[in-house]
Amino acid sequence: MSDQVYLLLRHREIPDLDRLEVYRQNEGFQGFEKALQMKPADVVQQVKDSGLRGRGGAGFPTGLKWSFLPNNLWPHYVVANADESEPGTFKDREILERNPLQFLEGLMIACYAVQANTGYIYLRGEFWQIAAWLDEKIAELEQAGLLGDRILGTDYSLRLYTHLGAGAYICGEETALLESLEGKLGQPRLRPPFPAVEGLYGKPTVINNVETLSNLPVILGKGNSFYRQYGTDRSPGTKIFCLSGRVNRPGNYELPLGRTFRELIYEHGGGILEDGKIKAIMSAGASSTLIVADEKALDTPMTYEMTDALGAPLGSASVIILDETVDMKWLVHKTVSFFRHESCGKCTPCREGTYWMNHITRRLNSGQPNPEDVELLVDVAREIQGKCLCALGEFSTMAVLSGIEKFRSDFNGS
């Protein structure tokens, strides 16, 4: 059994890590202090070289994302995406509740790297207690001279603010998040222009996930060679895997990228509930393509490049385990209901398509489907694909199409 590696969930080893003095005694803010001594461009370069990829789902290289910000348009903003809404994802919450200072330090490093003097933390509405908690921490950092004007005697000034969403999944999509942050209805924007050029209030903006940002103190503090000893060449570092579903020990597991599903499920997760037989894996929450849990899949290393092998992305690593007790038409109904409920309504295919699919999945699970319902469901899902304004519409079809394709017998005779 391989142990977990705690680069992000360090509070599991260090008690009271959420207290400033404890955090500082344990290398806290060394990464930020180092960054402040560097040129911002060098910080960007180091993060590029570290190979850190966005932990929110898309896996886009973080340093590269930062480098898109034009240097002739100011001010720049950094927004931490703490809208953690994907079903089966609960990693950011643990970081925010237990190791908030590492997250804040990461955000501060990101702000410095792109020379933003204002950073926002956009939290899902249910995180109101966490927001209050972060506000306290931010106040402490201001008192300690780590935030505010002319930080640690440098010319650099930074202020951080928390902002609560109002319970919409779509606001995790970065442009909808920006709309919401600006006080508007949370609906995605057209791209281009991308947020790196025209983001918050029309200014260049970096949006990074909480977990992504929490990696930065390690990268800056301990250097790239330390960081790159974990993970694979194309997916360096550790990742928090949110394990849930039909397993004995659901929870967050921080593992270097490149470990197998088998290790996660059977070593750390303690195997399937009631010694059941695993049937399928969703690696990216409700947005997942269903992976048939055969031997090949179980032995596939969990990395960003696994999409090539399995046809399914790692996403935010919300690994939901489904065993033989799970009927896929029930599962598909669950995911479609979710997306129907969360569709923002801006574009036609997602708004109307999820609503339509939901009617069909309800019929399929009612025991009184129409004979052509399965074919119709496939058709509607395909009609949605490739036509939506943002990725949410596409996501709504993932489980539907892969579920029917790979587990057709679950839909027969329904």
Place this chain on the structure above:
Amino acid sequence: MANQVTLTIDDLTVTVPEGTLVVDAARKAGIDIPVFCYHPKMEPVGMCRMCLVQVGRPMVDRATGQPVLDADGQPKIQFSPKLETSCTIPVSEGMVIRTNTPEVLRAHRDIIEFLLTSHPLDCPICDKGGECPLQDLTRAYGPGQSRFLLDDKMRLAKHVPLGELIYLDRERCILCARCIRFQDEIVDEPVLSFYHRGRSMQIVTYSDPPFDSYFSGNTTDICPVGALTTADFRFAARPWELKNNASICTQCPVGCNTTLNTRREVKSGGKWVVKRVMPRQNELVNEIWICDKGRFGYHYAESGERILSPHVRKEQGLVPVSWDEALDLVEQRLRQAGAGTVTLAGGRLANEDLFNLAQVTDHLGGRKLLHTQVGGGEYVQRYGLGKGSNLGELGKGDAILVIASDLQEEAPVWWLRVKRAADRGAALMVLNPRPTRLDPYARFIHHYRYGEELEALGRLAAGEGELAEAAEALRSAENLVIFYGSEGLGLAETTALAREAAGLLAGSGRAGKVNSGLIGVWQQNNTLGAYDMGFRPEADLAGALSGSGLAWIAAADPAGDHPALEAALKQAGFLVVQDLFMTRTAQMADVVLPAQAFTEREGTFTSGERRVQRFYPAVAAPPGPLADFSIAARVGLRVGIELEGASAATVMLRIAASVPAYAGLDYALISEVSEQWPIIGREDRYYGGTGYDNHQGLGVQLQPDAVTDPDGEVSIAMAAPAPLQVPEGAVYLAPVTRLYDQGLTLKPSMKIVGQRMARREVWLNPETAARLGFGAASLVTLEGEGWTASGVEIRVDEQLPPDVLLAPRSVGIPATGPEAVRLRPLVTEPEA
């Protein structure tokens, strides 16, 4: 001129300016790409996903930066893996667009199928049915059959009032946001919004009163379904029963081009009636928009109160008589009065009417007076916009000065055009005594004290103090347009203001230049035409009328306007009135001659931008009334002058022969059209909306006198206004214009816009009201010079400057200019 880009759309090579969107490039090439949310006047949002096309771009070798060529030496085209929305993509060189591949057609079909899953398909009872983009595009692209079960359809509210003017049918709404974006982007009155999300999303209004905008009706034109309908046209007729008749709006001097939709119907006794007013595209005037006053204010023409026969005063009062009897009497009295005849015309009359009236009056040696509270037309004739001007072209580097005008209230579409010019970068300067809806777009705002408009303009001209920067912007501007209005002003004050403003223009060397000039914000639509036909305002109108041997009043109601004029008319030797209604003046008349409404005849109006535009007959005139020019011609014949009375077109030929500014004009020229952008067509309403394209004439803009006669001068025998002294215990009254006034031409539309009409009330700063001893909502009697008005409600507004009382025009407070008035509490009878 922008760089040109060449691309291929369905094997057609198209060259368009850089920055053009693919959907528009296709449109220009005559290739239709279906859209719902896209509208050529608004920024694209890519929401409905209807306009998906295949987009190919030339492949570029990353290493060399050179295009990759295929075996034939042609650039290799890389098609993007997914279809793209053609409304969001600007053209690029060498691009290849495919709009009719099976994949694209399949996508169109899919989107239509999706939209119809939520749509009620109640076309048979829908007002939009017959001119509905969703209906049209469903026929063109849709699957023909739905696989969505009827029982699964959402049932939503179908009669949601977004205010009393516009209704929302939530079932029909396809959530394209055109209405929201129109209010936000075009009008900047973002009173509509989406609420909730997904299939629960709906259009709501957040303002109080709801849908608080003078442009709300336009949303019903650009709504691609029957979700938004007007209270006026809702369930009133089917589009295919309607005939369309080109017209010009008569509500203000902008001269919006309109189409009157008419229907012959049983419920109107088999008569043709106007069912609605629609915008008609004229990018030089109103683009494709009209204001709600123009849209809903046409009902006066069909009012049951119209005078239908000539009347002559006999022992028992005014009695209906034949035209011959009435005209016999008019002839007799005119011959007696001769040079003592005073003709008073209103600015509502058409050029042809005014010309014939002027000819008769001149023949008799009488005086031609214009009934107006805004003067200075002589300056506009000389320094008006240069021929070929278009407010739509003003932008960066240009300056617009608006002085003494609440432009949104006085002429909404001018407000819109000025605001849009400011959006494009024109330097807007607003000089007004109080904040208005134009201030948010102004680069320079100066709130002077009521009565100090000339000083304010002088300070601007001199570049003094806080106006130094504005003066510099004004000096350095490429083009300069000056609007002057009548905020708190009367005839003498506006005349003086026009003189100063004209001086500013002429002094800067911009006289007669294209896209520069002076615009008077008149209170009637054709005041400028009246000036052109030789009518002039008279400072001592009461004196002129009381001393007249015969007063001939056409389209004016002086007695209704002011008690002093009423008294003066009583002393006139004889009173002839021609009008639509039995006005207060008409009730005093010796002879009343019934006139036709603008919907019943043809003619031309000259807009404030000096554009001569034609209106056409839309409905048959009721038996009895005649066109004003016909009446004048008949009168003329009797007193010895032969005039054209049969057709307005021939009157225009006479005008062209005798009014220099109109030389060379004829109806054919005024009716000419040229291609306009965007292309709004009745065949494909999904693109621009249900507004009408223009086949009936863009009009002809007149050349200002400063160009045709550079050495000429303006001379006006009107004394400069004396500064108003406000005695102790009195307060400064400033008359102001409200869009929804209680005037003759709007009151018959009361049932539509009544709730928004100006009321019998005056507005004060709360401190001033307190100082005078009146609280909000108290009722008072106003005492002005020679008049009292009682039952006037006090309203307070913190934004108003102190020591001034704003009185809306038309509500029975007869002040014609600034005046010192006294307030008395309204005395009510003590309870028994």
